[in-house]
Amino acid sequence: MNVKDLLSAHDLPRYNELKPEACAPTIDALIAQAQAALADVTRPETPATWDTVMVPLTSATEQLSRLWSAVHHMGAVMDSPEWREATNSRLEAVTQFWLGVAQNLALFEKFKALAHDPSVTQHPARARALENSLRDFRMGGAELAPEAQAEFSKLATQSAQAGQKFSEQLLDSTNASTHWIDPSETSRLAGLPDHAVAAAAEAAEAAGKPGYLFTLKQPSLIPVLQFAEDRSLRETMYKLNARRASEIAEEGPQHDNTPVMGEILVLRQAQAKLLGFGSAAEMLLESKMADSPEAVVKFLRELAAKARPSALSDLADLRSFAATELGLSDLQPWDISFASEKLRQARYDYSENTLREYFPLPRVLNGLFGCIRTLFGVSLVPATQAPQSQPPIWHPDVQVFDVVRQPQGSREAEVVGHVFLDLYARATKRGGAWMDDARGRRHEAAVGLDQKPIALLTCNFAPPTGEAPTTLTHDDVITLFHEFGHGLHHLLTRVNEIEVSGINGVEWDAVELPSQFMENFAWEWETLQAMTAHTSTQAPLPQDLYDKIIAAKNFQSGLATLRQIEFALFDLRIHHELRDIHDAAEAGAAIQRVLQEVRDEVAVLMPPAINRFAQSFSHIFAGGYAAGYYSYKWAEVLSADAYAAFEEAGDAGRAAVGERFLAEILSQGGSRPAMESFKAFRGREPSIEPLLRHTGLAA
Ligand SMILES: [Zn+2]
Structure with a gap:
């Protein structure tokens, strides 16, 4: 059965x-x-x-x-x-x-x-597993007196409802504003890609109108901001978008999220207080790797200071390009994406299609497997338990591999787990790429159990047409390396207790360390040489094309970094500093004030006064990222610093460092705090320098 x-x-x-x-x-x-x-x-x-x-x-x-x-x-x-x-x-x-x-x-x-x-x-791993369970009980209010417990669950329900209301109002406001272009004004569509024009015509038809209809949904909005030559069209769409779900939204104030944002914050602070935390940020950081709100703020400010000079020069560069090449001498917020795209094309022109001819999927997989073998002494071979006649797969596209580990200098090879690869898009598959944990490692001598992990890796690459294999974009290759990073974390664990083996029990802000770490190898000259072969000439990636993708990698990285820091600092500060406000309206106003302070401190590009960014910041008001937006940058610092150990070791030392990364990070899973694992690997606390260097922000 x-x-x-x-x-x-x-x-x-x-x-x-x-x-x-x-x-x-x-x-x-x-x-x-x-x-x-x-x-x-x-x-x-x-x-x-x-x-x-x-x-x-x-x-x-x-x-x-x-x-x-x-x-x-x-x-x-x-x-x-x-x-x-x-x-x-x-x-x-x-x-x-x-x-x-x-x-x-x-x-x-x-x-x-x-x-x-x-x-x-x-047993330290068992102690860690139990500590996590006890923490979850406490965070759910299990230690409170009955009355406080009832209060706590009431707050939790209200908080969930308020988050839901935030999402609904944002969606309603997004749908409420559109911009229509008459068929006689097709000149206003200049610059837009064909797919964007076609989509706008379809949207108009669906609305029973002639002409073109633009909406605030990303696939409609982004091409306008990026490509529309018509400046007033960009301005209109930018302003509609910037005022969404606020008191000055195009449709009026009926979807204003300001009150519900205040309410969400007050509810979170009340929950934190009941549990004995000083602030919502302290509560939300309890299960994370970062120590305290102060430590996160310090981290963000340090990064901001380092990124600032680059951001200023990115902006000066953009301004001068826009003035001389585009005739935009007074660069406005609605010109930024447009001018940036033009500058990117002028500087790093290469065609995505030319590039992908070098990345046929079988060759890429071979290169990736080779990279994993060199780093960790682990081979992926077709699964021995999978008979050719009736493979145990849900779709003919799926491939199954055994993960075989042969430690350095050892003759003993051991199957440590299995991985299913399901790489092509199809109508019945959800979009995106992800790793699923189908079975975790568990070794319990008491019941004679030795369970091996299984990972399911899913991507959505374009399926092959005819006989020719699928070719990947470089972004696809990075996605593949990223998901394999998650997979290796899950598969190469040596922890016996399933509660903390593999990715189980790993702190939320440290989970992306192995995945982002693996991405680094997809940028290496040697690794790329081993995984590219032109579909007709078999030639590996040429130097000039490589130079272009490397140069384009860090385009405007200063501006992008500061933008992320602005969001993260705002998120952390409202969840920490507004802890003594108990009135929702007052909190709503205070949120706006903190946003302005953060912008004054961090932003090099000041948004116009009508910009109501916070009112559409779903990540923190309706998603799981409250007091956690910093984790994007946090995990990047860890992964860049871990990768730097491989750069320092050079080719000769690579296998030894790989062995240590395996022993101290991948094998350990959630059996000890991520900071302990990191320090055991690196011999010190994480440093932000490698990330600055890799993203071109080092002085
Ligand atoms: Zn990931």
Whole structure:
């Protein structure tokens, strides 16, 4: 029976036989099994040891999670009414089960007792796993008195509703403003790419109008700002967009997000206070790698100071180009994208199509596998458990590999895990690229378990046409390296406890370290030589083309860095400094004030007074990035600094540094704090210098 294969610790899951109608009843059975395990381990007479509490509970819940994530994965890569039905029919039951675990105070008590048992205290990874679980209980309000607990869940519900309202108002305001161009004014479309013009004509037709309709949706807005020669068209669209969801929005103040932003902030500060934190930022950083709001602010300001000279020179450069080449002597906010695109084309002209001829997919994969072998002594070979006649895959495009590790100087090779690659776009696949954890590493001597990890890597590259292999853009190649970084983190772990093996239990702001780290290799001359072969001449990437992509890589990196810092500093400061404001209206006004202060401090390009950026900053008001926007730059610093160790070692030392990266970072997963792993690898705290150097910002 196919679901059983999926839940095995050893066999490859037979996705080819997985049927949605078989999954749903199995989910019910696994929920019942997990409920029983939960009841068992929380009984007063159950001794609080790792083997009697954690092992049976994890065994039961892990099976449920694994099947549930398989159902999700199939829905994402093989969308069908049957898979949707399998997900939707069990969504509530699964959510309720996990909510019940999170609120089970008997389990919390059992965990607290377990934290003192030698079966935990004598194993650092187990102690770490338990520490995370206890933290999650506390952050959910488990330690509060009953009255405060009720208050806490009320705040959490209100906060979720306010976030939802923020998103809805933003969407409504985005949809409320459009700009129509009469068919007699086609000259106003000059410069726009054909696809943008076609889309605007379609939008007009759908609205029952002749001519062209532009909207504030990204695919409509961005081409106008980037390419439209008509300055007044750019200005109109820029201003409509900048005023979205505010009191001065085109459609009027009915979608103004200012009050709900104030409300969200006040609710978060109240939650933080109940849990005993000084501010919402302190609460939100509790599960992250960064130590404190002050440490994050210091980090951002240091980076801002370093990026500033480059940003100023980027801007001066753009101004002079715009004045002399484009006749724009008074560069306005709605000219920035347009002039930047023109400058980029003038400086680093190369065609994406010429470049991609050098990157046929099979060659790229070969190069990537070679790079991984050199760095970590790990080979990817076609899976031995996958028979040619009936491969265990959900679609003919999918390839399965064994991950074979042969340590330096050793003759012993060991299969440490498996990876499924599903690289081509298709109608039934969700967009984007991601890595799914299909099975985590788990080694429990007590129950004779030695479970090997499985990663599922999904991309959306253009499928091959006819006999010729698919060719990739350089961006595609970077995406592939990035997702393999996540995959290696998951697959090369040596941690026994699944709660903290691989990517499990890794701090949220450190998860992107291995993925962004791997991206660096996709820019190396040697690595590129080994993974390029022109589709007709077989020649590797020539030097002049390489020089162009490297030069284009850091185009306007000073301006881009300062922009990211502006967002991150604003996010962190409102969540930390506005902690004593309890009135939503007052908080809404204070948010605007802090934004202005941050701009005065950081921005080299001051937006016009009508710009209401915060009112559409969904990442922090409606997404998971509250007091976390800094993590983009944070992870870049870590990954650039880690990669710098390879640069310092040179070719001869590369394998040794790779071995150390494997031992101290990839193998360790979430079994210890990310900062400890980083310091063990680098021998010191992270430095921002390598990132500055790699992005051309070093003095
Ligand atoms: Zn990633």
